């Protein structure tokens with residue numbers, strides 16, 4: 160259960176900033192484009208500061224706070240207007256909302272900047288549900304999917320709730336609950352490289368559970384987890400487990416857009 | 425199924441690889457963890473009650489630590505007044521020496537032991553054995569582990585890594601006249617019969633302590649098998665051993681903490697036995713030991729105490745819930761950690777006990793998923809402490825501020841340089857744009873083998889065009 164304070168949400172704004180995150184920018188750009196389409200269809204202007212890079216999380220969790228601060232600081236000046244900042248990955252949103260204030264705890268002027276910034280950070284699904292009140296008819300055929308929520312996103316941003324709300328509202332989508340749904344997928348950023356065997360074993364179990372639940376498609380609001388799960392599902396050991404249906408997946412922004420777009424793209 | 429324990433691999437990665445490869449053990453541990461998780465969940469149906477209780481638990485433990493020196497003094501004074509002899513040990517060697525001294529004074533040959541992780545921490549059994557004294561574990565799980573020549577793999581359930589078939593084989597091999605039977609009740613009965621005889625013959629009973637109450641000089645001990653009560657009442661001498669952090673200010677704090685401990689640990693509403701030990705047998709009393717001792721061990725705990733953030737480590741009430749919910753522990757079990765305390769609590773505590781030499785792999789072996797902190801009854805922010813410990817281990821050893829005695833032990837110039845370069849790339853928009861542009865342009869050339877990543881996964885290939893290259897003009901904010 161989560162027991163952080165209930166957040167107060169603003170009315171739907173005319174403009175938002177989009178923080179794409181480095182993984183979306185480099186590996187899953189379609190998720191960024193689909194997120195923009197979804198927001199614009201709701202009458203919101205989306206601004207993507209071209210100077211943005213990374214939230215600094217990898218250095219922070221690896222124990223390099225100096226380097227994390229250097230990168231985090233660079234993102235501070237990118238959002239001069241008082242618009243909400245929508246972040247396309249739950250764990251990055253968590254970093255900016257929960258950990259920026261910790262990172263600058265000993266630097267009073269920057270701390271207040273960090274706190275002010277943190278107040279404007281919204282994870283994408285949180286923003287769609289709580290601020291936009293997203294509700295669009297499902298225009299695609301029946302399908303069965305599983306939802307994976309990154310752990311930090313769930314614990315820091317309640318993304319599992321908003322993710323399920325969005326998917327649950329789609330008429331022809333059956334969202335199956337998979338075993339150990341709340342459990343980590345084994346990504347953990349650099350953990351996946353430092354302890355590949357443990358990480359692989361956890362990811363493997365996650366893939367098995369999703370398949371066992373009868374889903375061939377996994378949806379997530381976190382690109383890190385998604386790359387990990389799909390990487391494992393199509394990895395070197397995957398081919399040896401014969402008879403397994405393939406597992407595909409996409410960012411929840413793309414999934415929502417594909418299901419609700421009037422002309423399917 | 426063999427009871428011969430596999431040869432212990434020297435390093436964490438190898439040990440965890442072996443553990444992951446042991447399908448039967450992994451399934452067993454997973455099943456046990458799932459069972460404990462659901463039992464804990466059933467104990468806390470009301471999230472608000474749980475949240476409030478955790479606040480209380482954390483406050484009680486924080487209060488005790490904020491007043492640690494005073495409370496320890498008060499504890500010593502009260503215990504002494506109650507007739508308990510209090511000893512202080514800075515190191516495991518000192519703790520063992522104290523123990524041997526007491527044993528020598530009573531010409532002890534046999535010691536029966538209740539469950540005590542601190543006695544594992546100081547390797548008391550080895551020290552006793554070396555002095556020719558038999559130290560016999562009487563907690564069923566500990567007994568099994570001792571019989572097998574292993575160490576506990578879980579702080580609450582020491583033999584959780586063993587199947588009943590393995591235990592049956594072990595008993596058949598090690599206990600004369602016992603034939604194979606893998607019925608759990610029968611197995612427990614066999615073990616109990618062996619142990620019963622020993623209680624009466626023992627010279628010393630050893631136990632741990634769950635909480636030591638400063639205001640009353642009470643040693644509080646919980647258990648489920650009654651062996652703890654036997655160890656603390658039957659032999660002439662009772663020696664309790666515990667860490668200095670186990671003190672609480674008031675008796676009423678015990679009641680509150682105990683409304684969290686068994687429910688978090690095993691999903692029991694309450695333990696079968698709760699022992700409040702106030703001192704030796706008084707004149708006219710019919711039972712109880714003639715002498716009671718308490719050994720209070722530091723062994724690195726003051727290092728954690730000295731740091732305002734890392735002090736939270738000492739809030740721990742050793743319920744084991746963090747390991748029961750840990751995705752890493754569930755895959756590798758307790759032995760792979762190679763430390764007395766495995767799992768998340770082991771990862772934050774061991775650096776103080778052992779230094780980063782032995783404990784650093786534990787500090788890195790976490791996805792920071794936070795499942796541990798979510799269930800910790802005293803709200804220890806375990807992921808935050810892990811991040812801090814990662815930082816301490818890799819800090820520049822020349823830096824002025826050193827929080828731990830071996831801060832910087834894992835400092836690598838190359839790794840530090842890599843992060844500097846990373847910060848340079850990601851902290852300078854122009855560099856990042858150039859670098860990520862190259863990555864996407866030449867993404868097709870990305871190597872098929874990407875080190876540890878492609879060990880178990882398909883390679884990561886950057887998209888041919890980045891999001892920023894694909895953005896419609898109206899969304900670009902230069």
Ligand code: SF4
Pocket residue numbers: 739740741742743744745746747768769796799800801802803804
């Ligand atoms: S750290 Fe928390 S959850 Fe883990 S054993 Fe200690 S009290 Fe229990």
